[in-house]
């Protein structure tokens with residue numbers, strides 16, 4: 459990526475951060491997933507985005523266990539977990555961020571899984587270096603998650619640019635080398651079928667040998 463492209467990606471991610479802050483203030487018990495997704499989509503467009511990187515995901519309660527759920531008429535309840543995966547296109551460049559939040563309280567089982575996913579994501583952010591293969595990068599988060607007896611059925615990440623899913627694909631099957639000036643996502647998750655799921659995703663820049671997150675929305679446990 460060129461400096462100019464990186465700045466555009468940074469701005470797109472920053473708009474994603476603002477959308478997250480906005481929606482956290484808007485979500486109320488009784489709202490549907492579709493209503494929440496529409497509010498996010500409208501926020502993006504009203505704040506300069508030309509469109510969305512992909513269809514916004516709002517998965518609440520058991521719907522959070524689906525990797526890519528489509529928003530439904532399910533109403534938000536007290537004690538819910540909500541998985542949000544959202545991105546906009548700003549000045550021709552995409553953002554892609556996921557956060558998992560809680561309504562009213564955090565059940566102990568949710569907190570436990572959240573902390574494993576978050577630690578696995580931070581571990582990748584801290585340990586990724588240029589010259590690693592995609593497989594090695596993927597393994598940083600995945601091996602950590604596996605050490606608790608879980609796994610996830612998707613790649614750890616993907617490149618982001620003018621299109622939301624670009625090379626490199628950071629999966630256990632890929633031997634491509636990652637390098638400085640690359641922008642990609644780090645998005646580990648744990649999904650417990652028919653129960654709930656957690657994914658935490660940042661779009662990051664690899665520069666000067668280290669990972670710098672472009673998306674900076676809070677990853678502290680967020681209880682609405």
Ligand SMILES: [Mn+2]
Pocket residue numbers: 554555616643645659
């Ligand atoms: Mn993604």
